[in-house]
Amino acid sequence: MYFIYLRKAIEEGSIFIKSSSNLIALTFVSVYIEDVKEKNPIPLYLKIKVPRMKSPLTLVKSLLAVVGVAAVSAVSAAPxxxxxxxxxxxxxxxxxxxxxxxxxxxxxxxxxxxxxxxxxxxxxxxxxxxxxxxxxxxxxxxxxxxxxxxxxxxxxxxxxxxxxxxxxxxxxxxxxxxxxxxxxxxxxxxxxxxxxxxxxxxxxxxxxxxxxxxxxxxxxxxxxxxxxxxxxxxxxxxxxxxxxPEPLTMLAAGAAVGFGTMFKKQRAQAQKAE
Structure with missing residues (x-):
């Protein structure tokens, strides 16, 4: 089990992330988005299968990309x-x-x-x-x-x-x-x-x-x-x-496709390295 807490600071336009140092065994991510204006946490649960990678930095980048997609999807504009x-x-x-x-x-x-x-x-x-x-x-x-x-x-x-x-x-x-x-x-x-x-x-x-x-x-x-x-x-x-769909919704959809392709390539590379 692995947890990330993502706070969307609407008024400041910044994002803060707290995470554990154990990145190799990641199999599940729980994301929480807090809208500072509304004071209302929004739970988003993402199950992600990630291969073991020799480079923790690569996994960090992948993880942040997924969290970004979740955040964009959650705060997409009105219909x-x-x-x-x-x-x-x-x-x-x-x-x-x-x-x-x-x-x-x-x-x-x-x-x-x-x-x-x-x-x-x-x-x-x-x-x-x-x-x-x-x-x-x-x-x-x-x-x-x-x-x-x-x-x-x-x-x-x-x-x-x-x-x-x-x-x-x-x-x-x-x-x-x-x-x-x-x-x-x-x-x-x-x-x-x-x-x-x-x-x-x-x-x-x-x-x-x-x-x-x-x-x-x-x-x-x-x-x-x-x-x-x-x-x-x-x-x-x-x-x-x-x-x-509003622009943020379309951005989230496009990002999801792009990151899906990225994960597939990373998995193939990891399997070759084993």
Whole structure:
């Protein structure tokens, strides 16, 4: 039996490890992660078969790698769902070819707080296009709006409760909240290529996801700077969501595969040396 105590110091960004000096006979590892903010230990039990190695240092490196994967997996970020937008039937068409450049994620922040990450991935055929306005047809699912929570890029919006009409939205879209880029600096404060606007609301995450799937909750975009000075609008598509792992979760999965390959090679080398 072998024990390692891993403390994830969230506030200091440091990790402390205490361990025994007997590394040769390691067959089982127990990992405990303590979130300093929550004061709540999280037990993670890992059974690891490790060959006898002549170099204790090699085993230490391998062990720390496994512990790192466990730590990353345990503290991975909140769940998120990815959504796309669709063209408006019977509406303007200058931006129809660029609809796939615009997406948004919905992220559960806990404590009844939900973030909407509105993204513009850009398109080489329309490098100047930008999102100038974001609209929500809410139907009572959202409250307490906030803008510019953690934007990516030079994005700056303001807004809140509003009945402003989404261009081309018509009777199928009734605005409850609207956000517009700040004036000045040309179009710099709009959501340009590879930029993200983050909007926060008080809401029940599961209810929001269900409402987006059913179409009870919709998001509209007004995009400007299209070729020939044109503009167009889009509305979020219902029923096409995708559960997306957060970056830390994907990092943990990739690391696990990499370390698995490393252990296999080390075992083969150890067997040859015996």
């Amino acid at each position: 998120a769902w990815a959504f796309s937008f669709g063209n408006i039937a019977g509406g303007d068409t200058p931006g129809d070819a660029y609809v796939n450049s615009f997406t948004f994620d919905v992220v559960d922040q806990g404590l009844s707080l939900v973030f909407f990450n509105i993204k513009n991935s850009g398109d080489a055929a329309a490098p100047s296009m930008f999102i100038s306005q974001v609209f929500f047809d809410d139907n009572g699912y959202l409250s307490g709006p906030s803008a510019n929570v953690s934007n990516i890029g030079q994005v700056a919006f303001n807004g809140g409760a509003s009945n402003a009409q989404l261009p081309q939205g018509g009777n199928n879209f009734t605005t409850d909240y609207a956000f517009s880029r700040l004036p000045g600096a040309g179009n710099a404060f709009g959501i340009q290529a590879n930029e993200t606007l983050v909007l926060g609301f008080k809401a029940n995450y599961n209810n929001v996801i269900a409402a987006l799937n059913s179409g009870e909750l919709k998001i509209g975009l007004h995009v400007q700077g299209l070729p020939n000075g044109a503009s167009d609008s889009y509305i979020s598509s219902s029923g096409n969501t995708e559960n997306t």
